[in-house]
Amino acid sequence: MTPGLHGRVALVTGATRGIGAAVARQLADAGARVCVTARDPEEVRRAAEQLGGIGLAGNVADPEHARAAVDLALGEFGRLDVLVNNAATNQPYGPLMDLDPQAWREAFTVNVEAPLRLVQAAWRGWMREHGGSVVNVCTEGAGHVGPNVGAYGTSKAALLHLTRQLAGELAPRVRVNSVSPGLVRTEMARFVWEQGPVDLPLGRIGEPEDVARAVVWLASDAAEWITGADLLVDGGTRVRAAHPGGYAVHDRLRSYAPPPS
Numbered sequence: 001m002t003p004g005l006h007g008r009v010a011l012v013t014g015a016t017r018g019i020g021a022a023v024a025r026q027l028a029d030a031g032a033r034v035c036v037t038a039r040d041p042e043e044v045r046r047a048a049e050q051l052g053g054i055g056l057a058g059n060v061a062d063p064e065h066a067r068a069a070v071d072l073a074l075g076e077f078g079r080l081d082v083l084v085n086n087a088a089t090n091q092p093y094g095p096l097m098d099l100d101p102q103a104w105r106e107a108f109t110v111n112v113e114a115p116l117r118l119v120q121a122a123w124r125g126w127m128r129e130h131g132g133s134v135v136n137v138c139t140e141g142a143g144h145v146g147p148n149v150g151a152y153g154t155s156k157a158a159l160l161h162l163t164r165q166l167a168g169e170l171a172p173r174v175r176v177n178s179v180s181p182g183l184v185r186t187e188m189a190r191f192v193w194e195q196g197p198v199d200l201p202l203g204r205i206g207e208p209e210d211v212a213r214a215v216v217w218l219a220s221d222a223a224e225w226i227t228g229a230d231l232l233v234d235g236g237t238r239v240r241a242a243h244p245g246g247y248a249v250h251d252r253l254r255s256y257a258p259p260p261s
Contacts, residue, residue, distance in 0.1 A: 004221025014087030182234025201236025
């Protein structure tokens with residue numbers, strides 16, 4: 001059992017699929033009681049039931065969602081020790097010169113503003129007095145540029161800076177860290193990995209559980225002297241320049257054409 005999570009309460013956004021679902025499962029396995037949120041009510045109900053936890057359907061872009069999710073966790077479990085901001089959007093896709101300003105703003109609403117609102121709600125509702133841990137799910141892609149993913153990468157780079165800023169402001173009561181996954185087998189990245197094997201230094205693309213283990217460790221007391229850090233979980237993507245065939249992921253991004261809307 002991961003140290004420091006038995007009896008704790010965790011709130012995970014975007015928790016019914018992919019990385020979020022794996023995080024919620026591993027938090028529960030580590031002894032935490034889990035509150036899950038996502039947009040689809042039936043998926044939320046099913047996930048909460050499987051975890052023996054609770055759930056709230058809603059859109060993180062809704063300003064009321066953060067308060068409602070935190071209130072639910074506090075009302076049902078009486079505390080909130082861990083917040084995992086996982087919900088995200090990778091839209092809009094395309095060159096920045098062609099992007100609609102409203103779509104750009106929506107990306108920042110989901111990927112940056114919503115995590116801030118959730119941290120604010122958790123801080124005011126419990127963590128200011130009792131402490132806690134926040135883990136934001138960012139992306140390895142925030143560290144470099146890529147074709148057609150400028151809105152996503154820029155918003156996630158903003159989330160990385162927000163992580164560091166919050167870590168400074170909320171210490172010593174609350175630790176705030178992030179994980180930055182590389183290519184992981186999720187629906188969001190299907191257009192890359194479904195084209196076949198990707199040659200990365202560690203020999204495979206990631207699975208949601210790879211990222212979940214890092215999130216749970218950062219959330220636990222095993223990482224009690226770590227805040228403001230970003231943990232790369234990328235199979236060696238950042239060092240692929242020294243690895244034969246290691247640019248295959250970005251070659252695929254360059255050749256990808258999104259389906260017509």
